[in-house]
Amino acid sequence: MNIIIESSLKTLQKAxxxxxxxxxxxxxxxxxxxxxxxxxxHVRHILDFYDCIFNKNEDNIIDLTARCRNLDVETQCNSASNYLNITMEKLKSLDFNADTKIVVIDDLGLGKAEIAYTFGALLSQANSHTIHHYAIISYILDRLEIQFEDGDFGYNPTTPKTASNKC
Known part of the structure; x- marks a missing residue:
């Protein structure tokens, strides 16, 4: 299995x-x-990002603005778990070449833009995007006083575990 897929699955397993x-x-x-x-x-948003990736068209275009936004995923743990499991299964069976050139449509704040990517770069971005949203979820968990015992939740693997003065 590809390291990008393995990393993404490991990250999604935390959800x-x-x-x-x-x-x-x-x-x-x-x-x-x-x-x-x-x-x-945040969980729905993460999974919608992956869903957009799975909806690559025959011209190798992926539209990140075409999200399904199923509100049941935001309100029902069972729906969120089902969506997560479907996403993980699709990732496991994804047959791709990381170097395949694709076009990603996204809205960067000034309307939709078409951006040249590789498939591997987009999958890597999806994993980092997930970790970023886990950091926000971690903040929400803290404020709601919900304990979640995972010291790496919301931390990028490159984040130092201790303070460092290296700049």
Whole structure:
């Protein structure tokens, strides 16, 4: 199996552990300032990103703005777990060449733009994107006083474990 896929699966597995710990009320609780987003909205957003990747068209175009946004995933742990399992199964069976050139459509704040990528670069971005959202989820968990015992949750693997003065 490709290292990008293995890394993504390892990262996504953390969401499975989290969803097994949460109640539906925890998943959709949007009471934490300043953004008032829920754990569920972040989980749904992560999985929608992967879903866009799986919807690559015959011209090797992937539209990251074409997200399904199933609100049940934001409010029901079972729906979120099902979506996660489907995503992980699709990743496991993904047949790709990391060097394949693709075009990614995204909105960077000024409207949709077409950006040249490789498939491997987009999958790598998806993994980093997931970790970034885990950091936000970790903040929400802390404010909701929900313990999640994973010292790496929300930390990029390159993040130092101790303070360093190297710049």
């Amino acid at each position: 499975d552990l989290l969803l097994n710990k949460l109640s539906d009320d925890d998943l959709c609780n949007a009471s934490v300032s300043p953004y008032y987003s829920s754990i569920g909205s």
